[in-house]
Amino acid sequence: MLRIECPCCGPRDHDEFRYGGDASVARPANDDPDPDAWYRYVYVRKNPAGPHREFWQHVVGCRQWLAVERDTRTHAIASVSFARKSST
Numbered sequence: 001m002l003r004i005e006c007p008c009c010g011p012r013d014h015d016e017f018r019y020g021g022d023a024s025v026a027r028p029a030n031d032d033p034d035p036d037a038w039y040r041y042v043y044v045r046k047n048p049a050g051p052h053r054e055f056w057q058h059v060v061g062c063r064q065w066l067a068v069e070r071d072t073r074t075h076a077i078a079s080v081s082f083a084r085k086s087s088t
C-alpha cells in the first residue's frame with residue numbers, strides 16, 4: 001500500500017488521494033499560438049522508470065493539491081509539498 005504524507009493531515013493511504021497527472025509538464029502561455037506546444041502539453045508524457053514528480057489531491061481529507069516525488073519502480077516517496085508552492 002502506498003502511503004502519502006499529507007502536510008496537513010499526516011500519513012494517509014493512497015486511496016484517500018486522486019492522481020492528478022505529471023507535475024513536470026509546463027503549461028504554455030494562454031496566447032501561445034504554437035499548436036505543437038499545446039499538443040505536447042495535452043498529449044505527450046514521459047513514462048520514467050525512477051523518480052517522477054506527480055500531482056495528487058487529498059480528496060478524502062483536506063482537499064489540498066500536492067506535488068509528490070515518487071519512484072515509479074519502488075513507490076518510495078522522496079518528497080511531498082503543496083502543489084501551489086512548487087514550480088516546474
Ligand SMILES: [Zn+2]
Nearest residue numbers: 006009061062
Ligand atoms: Zn490532507
